[in-house]
Amino acid sequence: MVGKIAIGADAPVVVQSMTNTDTADAQGTARQVYELAKAGSELVRITVNTPEAAAQVPRIRELLDGMGCDVPLVGDFHYNGHRLLTEFSECAQALAKYRINPGNVGRNRKGEDQFGMMIEVANRYAKPVRIGVNWGSLDSDLIVRMMDENAKLPQPKTAAEVTREALIVSALESAKRAEALGMPHERIILSCKVSGVQDLILVYRDLARRCDYPLHLGLTEAGMGSKGIVASTAALAVLLQEGIGDTIRISLTPEPGGDRTQEVVVAQEILQTMGLRAFTPMVTACPGCGRTTSTVFQELAQSIQSYLRSEMLVWRKKYVGVEEMTVAVMGCIVNGPGESKMANIGISLPGTGETPAAPVYVDGEKVVTLRGENIASDFKKIVDEYVATKYPKKPG
Numbered sequence: 001m002v003g004k005i006a007i008g009a010d011a012p013v014v015v016q017s018m019t020n021t022d023t024a025d026a027q028g029t030a031r032q033v034y035e036l037a038k039a040g041s042e043l044v045r046i047t048v049n050t051p052e053a054a055a056q057v058p059r060i061r062e063l064l065d066g067m068g069c070d071v072p073l074v075g076d077f078h079y080n081g082h083r084l085l086t087e088f089s090e091c092a093q094a095l096a097k098y099r100i101n102p103g104n105v106g107r108n109r110k111g112e113d114q115f116g117m118m119i120e121v122a123n124r125y126a127k128p129v130r131i132g133v134n135w136g137s138l139d140s141d142l143i144v145r146m147m148d149e150n151a152k153l154p155q156p157k158t159a160a161e162v163t164r165e166a167l168i169v170s171a172l173e174s175a176k177r178a179e180a181l182g183m184p185h186e187r188i189i190l191s192c193k194v195s196g197v198q199d200l201i202l203v204y205r206d207l208a209r210r211c212d213y214p215l216h217l218g219l220t221e222a223g224m225g226s227k228g229i230v231a232s233t234a235a236l237a238v239l240l241q242e243g244i245g246d247t248i249r250i251s252l253t254p255e256p257g258g259d260r261t262q263e264v265v266v267a268q269e270i271l272q273t274m275g276l277r278a279f280t281p282m283v284t285a286c287p288g289c290g291r292t293t294s295t296v297f298q299e300l301a302q303s304i305q306s307y308l309r310s311e312m313l314v315w316r317k318k319y320v321g322v323e324e325m326t327v328a329v330m331g332c333i334v335n336g337p338g339e340s341k342m343a344n345i346g347i348s349l350p351g352t353g354e355t356p357a358a359p360v361y362v363d364g365e366k367v368v369t370l371r372g373e374n375i376a377s378d379f380k381k382i383v384d385e386y387v388a389t390k391y392p393k394k395p396g
Contacts, residue, residue: 003072008214017041023053030063037071039261045074054088072096078104082117103137128187167192193220214246224253281325291351292331301329319391
């Protein structure tokens with residue numbers, strides 16, 4: 001459990017995201033956390049890297065609670081996490097989980113057991129931890145030792161194979177050590193992030209075979225735009241299909257001025273299109289061809305998808321099961337009627353040269369034909385009426 005969110009075993013795969021604000025800016029960070037949570041992020045990770053940031057974590061929690069936002073906060077700690085957690089007890093208590101990178105903690109020059117200090121605080125406040133290994137920050141002593149041992153073998157493995165093994169060894173040895181320090185087995189989550197699709201698949205397959213800890217999936221430094229989305233989807237879809245993964249994050253580089261919540265939407269759409277979870281009604285829309293030289297159906301599909309996502313904020317609180325609704329917005333007579341009949345609600349718009357009429361299908365039956373300039377608004381009214389009559393209201 002992280003806060004009220006169940007992780008692992010038979011629990012649904014959880015969507016996580018991370019802020020990119022300066023955590024010392026409590027107002028700005030709380031606003032972004034709120035937007036990520038509103039978009040559907042079930043856990044939100046924040047950077048805790050300075051005393052100023054640590055001091056503001058309780059304030060961020062307070063601001064979120066005042067907004068009616070109870071999303072659990074995960075603290076991301078690296079080199080000085082042992083100091084921040086021990087010196088700022090209110091920060092340690094306000095966070096729902098700690099992320100510890102074993103490659104960036106260990107024994108420092110003063111001989112302090114930084115990893116042990118962080119586990120001690122987690123035990124004190126009964127907080128779960130994610131031991132998050134990243135191949136960009138592997139324990140240098142570990143990788144050097146393993147490379148030296150590999151070089152002595154009659155048939156040495158490749159550097160990539162040794163690096164993948166080092167990731168897993170770092171995670172498993174750190175978890176074993178955390179348990180030796182009193183951390184309950186069920187409060188440990190592991191991750192081994194890399195930026196290569198095939199490497200990620202190989203690492204997590206092996207990791208899942210060798211342990212029963214819940215696993216957090218993510219392609220680190222996935223990139224920007226379509227590249228990041230495609231790479232993350234390619235890697236995570238394979239693993240999720242194999243039953244590997246308990247939490248996911250899509251690490252997209254936002255475009256200048258871009259919306260941080262895109263990573264949440266992508267994570268949800270991966271899970272929903274795979275049939276693993278349902279978050280918002282899905283829109284089926286044809287890609288268009290020479291039969292659809294008009295952009296009407298494209299504009300309607302975009303309008304409907306945005307409308308459904310915004311209305312889900314209300315529908316989710318009022319109705320049971322509405323997130324599983326399917327909507328089809330099709331562009332011509334070839335596949336339009338057929339696809340529309342297979343959706344809960346579908347509209348088949350006229351293609352080039354077709355009669356300017358748009359039949360609407362509800363649960364496979366034609367109910368009305370829309371015409372004129374108000375097709376979009378008329379169709380949305382039909383969707384509203386369907387939701388209000390099809391799905392039972394939640395009690396209270």
